[in-house]
Amino acid sequence: MDRMTENYTVARRSNRWPLTVFYSILNIGAVNAQVIYHENSQSKYTRLQFLKILAKQFMDEQLKYRATILSLPKNIKTRLNIYGYKSTLQVGEQRVxxxxxxxxxxxxxxxxxxxxxxxxxxxxxxxxxxxxxxxxxxxx
Incomplete structure (x- = not known):
């Protein structure tokens, strides 16, 4: 387990033990997800490729939500539009x-x-x- 997480880890230096425990849970969860995915699909993703795909899937719902916020700064809105997250609100619903x-x-x-x-x-x-x-x- 330690060998798999030592190259690509989410852990950061922290003096707060709850944060360290959270990072460890994320690392273990990512390793478990890769093992289960590899066994079910027989894919040839490297660890780095798998972690990038997993991170994008984790962020997807949050980015969809952020795209609907009207008071979001313009540079963030344009960046979200570049990545395909467009506002889903109808024109009449935008003014509350x-x-x-x-x-x-x-x-x-x-x-x-x-x-x-x-x-x-x-x-x-x-x-x-x-x-x-x-x-x-x-x-x-």
């Missing part, structure tokens, strides 16, 4: 706040509104809102 400033009015007017565009999710005051019947809207 009750009100905000109209995005078409000047700052001096400071018009607060609760209306949201269904296409782009921008906040719109009554002056910039265009009302149409369903027939006219469906013709667009």
């Amino acid at each position: 706040r009750a009100s905000g400033r109209c995005q078409f009015c000047d700052r001096q007017r400071d018009r607060k509104t609760t209306k949201v565009c269904t296409n782009c999710a921008k906040l719109i005051c009554r002056d910039h809102l265009v009302e149409e019947c369903l027939e006219c809207f469906s013709e667009m």
Whole structure:
């Protein structure tokens, strides 16, 4: 067991014993996962290749969740888009706040509104809102 974990280990120097125990559990779990995977599939992955695949699978759910966070910095969002984690929220679901400033009015007017565009999710005051019947809207 020690020989398998000595080259590729998650352990770091730590004076806190719970962290050391956690790292040991991760190392043992990774070795066990590789042994079981190798026995079931007869694959020829090296230890490093297997650990990279395992790490990506561990991160997958967290990265999918992070992609849905609206307040995430732009550089992280673009990096997530590069790796294929795009936001799954619909445009109408993105705005959860009750009100905000109209995005078409000047700052001096400071018009607060609760209306949201269904296409782009921008906040719109009554002056910039265009009302149409369903027939006219469906013709667009």
